[in-house]
Amino acid sequence: MYRDRVRHGRKTGDPRGKREISFQRIVQLASAALFNGYVVGFAKGKIFTGKSKAFCVPVLNCYSCPGALGACPVGSLQTVLAGRSHFPFYVLGSLMLFGIVLGRLVCGFLCPFGLVQDLLHKIPVPKYKVPGKIDRPARYLKYVVLLVLVVLLPIFAVTKGGVNPPYFCKYICPAGTLGGGIPQMIANPQLRKLAGFLFNWKVLVLAAIVISSMFINRPFCRYLCPLGAFYAVFNRFSFYQMHLDESKCIGCKKCERTCPMAVEVTKNINSPECIRCGKCKSACPEGAIFSGLGGQREQGKEVADRV
Amino acid sequence: MEKSKINGKRKMVPFVVFALSLLFIGIGLVKQEHLEVLQKAVRICLECIGIG
Structure with missing residues (x-):
């Protein structure tokens, strides 16, 4: 649960309403320090x-x-x-x-x-x-x-x-x-x-x-x-890919409203403009968006599990 | 059938580019291009900092 909150940078249950640092920010800071x-x-x-x-x-x-x-x-x-x-x-x-x-x-x-x-x-x-x-x-x-x-x-x-x-x-x-x-x-x-x-x-x-x-x-x-x-x-050919499970997508377009690069996520999820920040994944209420180096395989496995 | 062939070829693209990138790096190392990069990187680049 904690990992999930860290990963997606969602608001915590903290009554003070403080935001936890997102996984993206942790990696950005670490890489800036490393380089x-x-x-x-x-x-x-x-x-x-x-x-x-x-x-x-x-x-x-x-x-x-x-x-x-x-x-x-x-x-x-x-x-x-x-x-x-x-x-x-x-x-x-x-x-x-x-x-x-x-x-x-x-x-x-x-x-x-x-x-x-x-x-x-x-x-x-x-x-x-x-x-x-x-x-x-x-x-x-x-x-x-x-x-x-x-x-x-x-x-x-x-x-x-x-x-x-x-x-x-x-x-x-x-x-x-x-x-x-x-x-x-x-x-x-x-x-x-x-x-x-x-x-x-x-x-x-x-x-x-x-x-x-x-x-x-x-x-x-x-x-x-x-x-x-x-x-x-x-972006279209890289091993790391974004994926949209169309069977789960309800077309609410929350992903597109959240995207910092104004990508049309539901039409072109691996657009050259997508910086793979993952904000669309966090915004999706249905968990229809996923990504990874073996993304396609993950999707296949998920479908198999559901069956 | 035709579509699956195209999809198959498309799936090969990242592997081909990956192999090509490794080949390029290998050729660059043989030609000692990394030393050219090193030579530039260990000196203050005056253009980069707005002087040169």
Whole structure:
């Protein structure tokens, strides 16, 4: 019973009406701590230089964050592409591996910047639902960001100095500003002296995302994140799948009203937009929604049990 | 019959992609691409923090 409450983050029987921390939040906090476990770095303003940084983490987590223990896959992809010496087998293979096993479960459960947006959305201000005619086309923007800023520009756009900068990291990435830029500026006076227009621009981008996250659910994940765009391609095929038992569904649409990503759960449960946060599962009064790595088998077993 | 064939092929997709991803990682390791990643990741990325 307790586990169930923890898993779904439902209200407890506590008369004070306190909410227990959800299973999703526990995993998000644990993964943020795991990927940024070099605590000493924050105090010293230095980054971790151990061998674990050769591994790409599955999430958007800047390798210039003082705590980062692994490499950011988006930054790594841009670096290897900018080198133009070979096809990015290692980085792409790592991303494909995470994508095919988990899909966008990575966004819902593991990404520290997703956690930041989720917490910002808890701030009690009026919530805004983006109208469909704006929301639907705007979601394609993240694929444009992936293709243009992460792939094409780092390969082809060479600056006057003869370098191919990581354009997404340089001009957009709010996770880099929050996890890398700001802590580094606080800890290093020398770096502070070098901060100019670019840093101010990046802080402005971060501020826009922070403010919009209070009103809209996960705006960065919906409209801008290139990593989310990459994993979205795998959502339909990944081993981890969401399932809807149509024989149990009563069509109340509670799942769709609860979904933070505005997915049409009853029509397209494994939509590329689904971050597998599990809120639809918790909302379903009939227990018609389930998920897992062996989801289909679970359903079969359940049906067999009923028979 | 045709539908079941398509379903069967569709079920194979994750396994093929999984195998391909492992193959890519293997090729990347042989080509020492992980060292390229390491080299970038152990230095402060000036572009990432808004300086470069």
